[in-house]
Amino acid sequence: MKSDVRTLAALVAAGTNNAETADQTSLAENLTSSGRIEDGSVYRLELTPDDTVWANGEGYTEIDANWNKIGEISDVLLDKNGQMIAVLVGIGGFLGVGDRDVILPLENVRFAKGDDNTYNYVTNLTKEELEKLPEVDSGIWD
The missing domain is CATH 2.30.30.240 (PRC-barrel domain)
Known part of the structure; x- marks a missing residue:
């Protein structure tokens, strides 16, 4: 799970908006505000x-x-x-x-x-x- 969070965080930090690479559902499940x-x-x-x-x-x-x-x-x-x-x-x-x-x-x-x-x-x-x-x-x- 940590690697998923790091991958998603890296994608978000890179400014990607590609839905295939930065799945919003995965993001919501692995991060919190x-x-x-x-x-x-x-x-x-x-x-x-x-x-x-x-x-x-x-x-x-x-x-x-x-x-x-x-x-x-x-x-x-x-x-x-x-x-x-x-x-x-x-x-x-x-x-x-x-x-x-x-x-x-x-x-x-x-x-x-x-x-x-x-x-x-x-x-x-x-x-x-x-x-x-x-x-x-x-x-x-x-």
Whole structure:
């Protein structure tokens, strides 16, 4: 699938509009918009030895009832080459009051598709590790 995404991305970047080479259906199935990631939730899970999804770097197909919701995704962070490298997450607080923005690198998160067709994240960081993450001023990029 990664090679399909790279091929489609290369075709899109090259400006092709040939329907035979850049099939829109394949594009929609293999890519998502950052708007569907932003405003998603972030959950924390306790990893178990039999969790092959995390170990294989795959995404989860549903939200597990045992996961603890820890916050909301406020932004998707890209490096200067346009590669997604992290998510900005508001954690703590209640109903958006008293929360703080932290950066979760991609190696500490996996996608988790929600019932409402949004993308969420799940992290393997412990509560203590999350509390130690430095706060980031979300206006730093303005």
